[in-house]
Amino acid sequence: MPSINELYGWLLDIYPDPVEGVILWFLDEDGIQRHRLHQPFPTSFYVHGPSSNLRSLWRYLKSLPEPLQLSRAEKQDLFVEKPLSVLKIMTETPPAQERLFNQLKRSFPGLVYYNADISVDLRYAAQTGVFPLARCRVLATDEGEIKTLETLDSPWAIDSPQVPLLVMALSPDSNPDHREPISLKVHLQGRHYTFPFRDERGLLIKLQALLRRYDPDLLLTVWGDNWLIDKLHQLMEKHHITLSLNREKGLGVERREERFYHSYGGVIYRGPQARLFGRIHISTENTVMYHDYGLEGVYEMARVTSLRIQTAARVSPGTGISSMQILTALRQDLLVPWHKQQVEWSKSAYNLLQSDRGGLVFQPTVGLHANVAEIDFISMYPSIMEHFNISPETVGKSSKNSTFVPELELNIDQDQRGLVPDTLQPLLEKRIRLKQELAGMDPRDARWHPFQARSSAHKWLLVTCFGYLGYKNARFGRIEAHEAVTAYGREALLQAKEAAEELGFRVLHMYVDGLWVQKEGASQIADFQPLLEEILDRTGLPISLDGIYRWIAFLSSRPDPRVPVANRYFGLFKNGTWKVRGIEVRRDDTSKWVKKVQREMLDLLAKAPDAGQLVDQLPRIHALLQTRLSALRQRKIPLEELLISQKISRSLEEFKVPSPAAKAAAQLAAIDKNLIPGQRVRFLYTRGKPGVFAWDLEERPDPKIVDIDRYAELLCRAAYTILQPLGVEERTLRWWMFTNAGYGAPPGFLPDSCSQETPLLGDYSWTMHHLDPVFFSAH
Amino acid sequence: MELITLPHTPSLQLLIAPSDFQRKASLQFIAELAQTGPVRVLDGGNRFDVLALNRELRRRELLLYTALEHIQVARAFTCYQMTTLLEEPAPQGIPTLVLNLLATFQDENASLPERLRLLGICLHSLIKNARHAPVLVVLHPQSDEEPFLVRIRENADRVWVFESLYPATQLTLL
Numbered sequence: 001m002p003s004i005n006e007l008y009g010w011l012l013d014i015y016p017d018p019v020e021g022v023i024l025w026f027l028d029e030d031g032i033q034r035h036r037l038h039q040p041f042p043t044s045f046y047v048h049g050p051s052s053n054l055r056s057l058w059r060y061l062k063s064l065p066e067p068l069q070l071s072r073a074e075k076q077d078l079f080v081e082k083p084l085s086v087l088k089i090m091t092e093t094p095p096a097q098e099r100l101f102n103q104l105k106r107s108f109p110g111l112v113y114y115n116a117d118i119s120v121d122l123r124y125a126a127q128t129g130v131f132p133l134a135r136c137r138v139l140a141t142d143e144g145e146i147k148t149l150e151t152l153d154s155p156w157a158i159d160s161p162q163v164p165l166l167v168m169a170l171s172p173d174s175n176p177d178h179r180e181p182i183s184l185k186v187h188l189q190g191r192h193y194t195f196p197f198r199d200e201r202g203l204l205i206k207l208q209a210l211l212r213r214y215d216p217d218l219l220l221t222v223w224g225d226n227w228l229i230d231k232l233h234q235l236m237e238k239h240h241i242t243l244s245l246n247r248e249k250g251l252g253v254e255r256r257e258e259r260f261y262h263s264y265g266g267v268i269y270r271g272p273q274a275r276l277f278g279r280i281h282i283s284t285e286n287t288v289m290y291h292d293y294g295l296e297g298v299y300e301m302a303r304v305t306s307l308r309i310q311t312a313a314r315v316s317p318g319t320g321i322s323s324m325q326i327l328t329a330l331r332q333d334l335l336v337p338w339h340k341q342q343v344e345w346s347k348s349a350y351n352l353l354q355s356d357r358g359g360l361v362f363q364p365t366v367g368l369h370a371n372v373a374e375i376d377f378i379s380m381y382p383s384i385m386e387h388f389n390i391s392p393e394t395v396g397k398s399s400k401n402s403t404f405v406p407e408l409e410l411n412i413d414q415d416q417r418g419l420v421p422d423t424l425q426p427l428l429e430k431r432i433r434l435k436q437e438l439a440g441m442d443p444r445d446a447r448w449h450p451f452q453a454r455s456s457a458h459k460w461l462l463v464t465c466f467g468y469l470g471y472k473n474a475r476f477g478r479i480e481a482h483e484a485v486t487a488y489g490r491e492a493l494l495q496a497k498e499a500a501e502e503l504g505f506r507v508l509h510m511y512v513d514g515l516w517v518q519k520e521g522a523s524q525i526a527d528f529q530p531l532l533e534e535i536l537d538r539t540g541l542p543i544s545l546d547g548i549y550r551w552i553a554f555l556s557s558r559p560d561p562r563v564p565v566a567n568r569y570f571g572l573f574k575n576g577t578w579k580v581r582g583i584e585v586r587r588d589d590t591s592k593w594v595k596k597v598q599r600e601m602l603d604l605l606a607k608a609p610d611a612g613q614l615v616d617q618l619p620r621i622h623a624l625l626q627t628r629l630s631a632l633r634q635r636k637i638p639l640e641e642l643l644i645s646q647k648i649s650r651s652l653e654e655f656k657v658p659s660p661a662a663k664a665a666a667q668l669a670a671i672d673k674n675l676i677p678g679q680r681v682r683f684l685y686t687r688g689k690p691g692v693f694a695w696d697l698e699e700r701p702d703p704k705i706v707d708i709d710r711y712a713e714l715l716c717r718a719a720y721t722i723l724q725p726l727g728v729e730e731r732t733l734r735w736w737m738f739t740n741a742g743y744g745a746p747p748g749f750l751p752d753s754c755s756q757e758t759p760l761l762g763d764y765s766w767t768m769h770h771l772d773p774v775f776f777s778a779h
Numbered sequence: 780m781e782l783i784t785l786p787h788t789p790s791l792q793l794l795i796a797p798s799d800f801q802r803k804a805s806l807q808f809i810a811e812l813a814q815t816g817p818v819r820v821l822d823g824g825n826r827f828d829v830l831a832l833n834r835e836l837r838r839r840e841l842l843l844y845t846a847l848e849h850i851q852v853a854r855a856f857t858c859y860q861m862t863t864l865l866e867e868p869a870p871q872g873i874p875t876l877v878l879n880l881l882a883t884f885q886d887e888n889a890s891l892p893e894r895l896r897l898l899g900i901c902l903h904s905l906i907k908n909a910r911h912a913p914v915l916v917v918l919h920p921q922s923d924e925e926p927f928l929v930r931i932r933e934n935a936d937r938v939w940v941f942e943s944l945y946p947a948t949q950l951t952l953l
Contacts (some may be wrong), residue, residue, distance in 0.1 A: 056826065105893075106892075109892075109893060109896055110896075170878075259887075261887070289841050338888075339857070339859045339888075340859070340860070341859045341860065341862075341863045342863070342864075343853060343855060343860045343863050343864050344853055344854050344855075344860075344866075345853070346819075346853040346854070347852060347853070348847060348848045348849070348850060348851060349813075349820075349829050349832060349848075349849075349850035349851075349852055350844060350848050351846035352829050352831065352852050353830070353847065356829065424919075433858075472856030472857050472860070473857065473888060479854070571832040618809050741947070
């Protein structure tokens with residue numbers, strides 16, 4: 001009888017094996033040793049269809065040489081009232097299951113398949129409760145076969161200990177899309193190394209030495225997925241030197257093709273992927289939201305979704321939430337459809353008109369407002385799903401305690417807990433607990449950063465879970481459930497508005513899940529507390545005070561200043577922090593230089609002690625704009641700061657009139673650098689035709705070709721965004737910026753009799769030393 | 780050249796037109812049919828604009844609520860859903876408009892043979908429905924949809940293809 005060893009450690013990686021079933025890598029508790037263990041993992045899937053077809057399938061499966069276990073079972077499809085009679089097919093290993101399913105879907109396409117395309121990490125998590133980086137107790141034989149695995153951890157614990165992963169960072173010294181890197185920088189355990197690419201053999205030998213000596217758990221690369229791993233492979237083949245990128249011997253790199261897809265009217269690009277076995281590879285530029293939550297957020301995504309760390313890093317939050325739903329379904333022994341076939345219920349056009357609506361928007365009162373509170377429902381849509389039990393199987397189902405969705409002719413079953421709320425509940429609770437902890441935590445606390453990153457990862461999962469209810473490929477989506485969520489959301493916002501007005505507040509703006517309110521004499525947190533309590537009482541949904549603005553400016557449309565624009569504002573909280581939405585500084589396609597100047601303008605405004613004294617900053621803003629424009633005209637701005645970065649929305653041949661981004665992409669295509677929709681292209685605006693210069697061309701542009709007037713115009717627009725709420729007219733701003741006109745007086749300062757051609761002296765004469773001519777804005 | 784007319788008798792008709800034209804034509808057909816009785820709309824491209832239809836009905840000075848209640852809408856977002864929708868038993872004698880049928884077949888998650896198989900099922904259902912009621916399929920084919928289009932054309936009783944009115948050729952003086 002083989003002896004049994006006990007191991008306490010953290011799960012690092014999991015993947016299927018055609019012989020051993022499933023391979024698991026553990027890091028032991030002292031953080032020193034790594035263990036490769038394995039476990040037999042028979043894998044099942046299910047098939048449903050007419051009896052005659054199932055009989056044919058049975059006969060076919062019996063004729064196959066591989067060992068299969070076939071049986072009849074009764075299983076529940078979430079979208080079907082009664083359990084289905086299905087054929088259960090069990091293979092010996094996960095790869096055998098995958099192979100067989102690929103065969104069957106071609107040979108028996110008319111049958112309905114369940115649990116057929118679920119990755120091994122999710123299957124294993126459903127069966128054992130284990131998840132990436134979970135602390136486990138494992139009993140295994142000397143040969144490494146797992147006999148018992150016990151999870152000593154929960155993904156919902158907020159204070160999980162940090163796993164001491166050994167990280168090796170690899171970064172080429174330049175972006176390979178721009179120019180061929182010269183050296184590779186390596187960072188490991190506080191040591192830095194630089195290996196030149198020209199010494200190819202030396203680079204491989206030194207890198208291999210580091211890999212062998214330290215055996216890192218994680219390779220954190222920059223441009224690893226789309227360049228570095230391929231480059232290292234080319235060098236390995238050329239010099240016949242093997243780099244131990246994988247821990248698993250005999251396996252290559254798992255590659256996935258680049259792709260793009262459409263989401264919310266935009267095009268999303270996903271780069272190619274290079275995944276390893278036993279060692280984690282994270283390529284920062286290909287990691288979703290890496291800039292937002294970093295490695296800690298990636299770990300958290302893996303912990304709560306149960307996806308392999310390498311997978312969790314690269315998939316969208318939508319796939320993350322979908323994986324969590326699949327896990328819930330597997331644990332509840334529900335069937336997971338391969339393709340959702342269930343369709344939207346037929347409804348009258350009148351009902352469609354009523355139900356097919358989004359969130360409620362109450363247009364803002366344009367202008368500058370002081371002492372405004374912003375009140376937000378916390379994770380409103382997920383909270384609604386959880387609170388009202390909205391799930392594909394509960395919507396439209398009458399029961400003893402069913403509730404009726406406002407505006408829609410729809411019941412929600414309250415007798416059985418829905419799959420979607422069941423999935424969301426622990427995530428919502430964890431996020432709220434983290435936020436509560438963070439609210440009272442000193443940012444210097446060692447837990448502050450990981451808590452912040454985890455909370456951010458949850459935010460993205462929760463944001464997408466609502467969209468996934470209506471997403472065509474979501475396995476557990478239903479349009480009616482999606483519509484029910486927005487209907488409850490509109491109702492909750494209206495109830496909040498009524499509560500605010502009844503308590504004497506003026507509602508300035510409402511946007512889907514938040515409202516901006518103001519009341520004479522209300523300027524402290526306590527002044528708004530009764531309103532929060534009243535809204536919670538009326539809606540049952542958690543709500544919080546996002547902050548109190550010292551002042552906030554709601555912006556109007558550029559062509560017509562009488563027309564407000566929702567969710568386009570900038571405001572300064574009482575604690576001195578900004579909240580800015582929809583303006584240039586927040587846009588991805590604004591150049592760094594324009595963003596910088598707009599930020600400088602905001603910084604000047606932040607110096608005003610209150611809204612009433614904002615106009616006092618106008619002379620300084622005027623001077624700032626003159627200085628920055630002068631630097632632009634003297635070509636003192638580094639070209640990198642003038643770069644515009646825009647997404648390619650479609651393939652080049654689909655453009656009837658090419659946009660500047662398409663023109664830049666065409667320049668790159670001419671040198672065989674082909675971009676696909678969803679990828680970004682960086683370019684400069686230049687004089688003459690074609691009007692742009694693609695930044696990733698081989699040669700550097702001559703600074704003289706930069707279209708200075710165009711950048712000045714872009715700055716003017718950004719400046720107008722900030723100055724418009726202060727009463728500065730666009731015409732006045734243009735005089736200030738383009739005719740060398742000096743600052744004369746704040747808007748509204750001039751008496752009616754003072755014409756625009758009249759120079760003004762007096763209190764503001766100190767600004768007039770270089771005025772010629774002087775223009776004033778009449779408010 | 781012939782002007783397209785509204786299908787009133789049981790048949791499978793196909794309209795191939797640019798998206799602008801088909802959007803306007805579909806709205807007019809739906810509004811016209813809703814004046815006299817129920818109509819079924821199956822939307823494959825999520826392009827059925829109920830607000831524009833509302834305006835069209837108002838323009839025709841129809842009883843808005845009654846007309847809107849006459850129109851039964853169901854949307855499909857994948858070729859699997861479109862197949863399921865078409866397989867559902869259609870109410871006898873009620874005209875059906877299928878909008879952007881092929882939009883759901885532009886699905887990178889299903890292989891070409893699988894999509895052609897599903898199209899076969901869809902066509903079977905369309906032909907079956909067209910025995911009892913008029914069925915108009917409206918398409919705006921993309922360049923990569925030729926194999927799908929050919930199969931639909933082969934099975935349609937009548938095919939309408941949009942022809943733009945070109946200006947007369949300007950004669951030049953020699």
